[in-house]
Every structure is written in C-alpha cells, then in structure tokens.
Amino acid sequence: MPSVARILGVIAVVVGLAGGGFAAGRLTAPESDSTASNCAEPRKLYRHYVDAITPDQEVAAKRTNGRILANTILQNPGCFSTADRASAQTILDTIDQGVQEDTLNDLKECVADATDEYSWSDC
Template sequence: MPSAARTLGLIAAAVVLAGGGFAAGRLTASEHASTASDCTEARKLYREYIDAVTPDQEPAQQRTNGRMVANTILQNPACFSTADRASAQTILDTIDQGVQEDALNDLKECLADATDEYSWSDC
C-alpha cells in the first residue's frame, strides 16, 4: 500500500505542477482571439493611413499621416513585425528631426529679415 500511496502522491503532485504551469501560462499569454481581432483593426487603420498619403499634400499633413501610421504600428506590437516597428520608430524620428529643422530654418529667416530692433520681437 505504501507504493500505491506514493504513486498517488506523485500523480497528485504532477497534476498540481501541471495545473500551476498551465495557469501561469494563461496569465502571461496573449489572447489569440482578441489579438486576431485587434490586429485586423490595426492593419485596417494602417492601410487607411498609408492610402491617405499623397505627394501633393502639404508637408504638415504628410507628417500627420506618417505619425498615424507609425503610432498604429508601435501601439500594436503584436500585429507587426520587428522590422515594421523599427521602421515606424525611424519614421517618427525623421519627422521630429524635420520639424526641428523647419523651426530652426524659420528662426534663421526671421532673424535675417529683421532689420531693426523692433523686428526682433516678431521672431
């Protein structure tokens, strides 16, 4: 009988360990059904933003659409590849750099146009 009790104890321990592992896995795993539906929406938005970019748009509108595309990718990392996420971050960095360069160029133009001390206040 002691061997039957030992066997039963080992089986019970195995069930507890397996159940604990399963529970821990479920707590840390993503939901496949909701991820699939979330990805559908994210990919749909991504496609809409990509299609909205045209060469004849104002630079500000192109930047806005670029930010929308990049943020859609970065805020849904499970739906896009590592390369997509890296590209999205590069897009945001490039946009930020362009905005800073534009601001600096505007300031340079304003300073170049300033001819008297009162013109400086407009910069």
C-alpha cells in the same frame, strides 16, 4: 493477475498525466483567434493611412499621417513585425528632425529679414 492490475494502473497514471499536461497547455496557450481579432482594427487603420499619404500632400498633412501611421504600429506591437516597429520609430524620428529643421530655418529667415531692433520682436 497482479501484473495486469499494475499495467492498468500505470496506463491510468500515464493517461492522467498526459490529459493534465494537455489541459494545462490549453489553459496557458495564447489564443490566436483573439489576437487576430484584436489586430483587425490597427491593421485597417494602418492600411488607411498608408493609402492616404500622397506625393501632392502638404508637408504638415504628410507629417500628421506619418505620425498616426507610426503610432498605430508602435502602440500595437503584437500586430506588427519587428521591422515594422523599427520603421515606425524611424518615421517618428525623421518627422521630429524635420520639424526642428523647419523651426530653425524659420528663425534664421526672420533674423535675416530683421532690419532694425524692433523687427526682432517678431521672431
């Protein structure tokens, strides 16, 4: 009989450890439903701005939509892939570079149009 008591005791310990491990795992596991619901709004906004960018838009509107699109991805890293985040950062860098080039081109044009010293004040 003592061997049966020992076996039952070992079984109780094993079940207790397994149950405790399972409970600890459930308590520390990320909740996929919560993540999915948290990503619904950013993905909806992403889809809206992807669809809003058209070839016939003005450059300023494209830049604004591109910034909103990129910031939506970058501010919600758990909702988008690494490739999406890298593309978003590239979009922001390209937009910033375009703005700087436009500013420089406007300044060059202003300087070229300046014919006297008073025209320089408009640049």
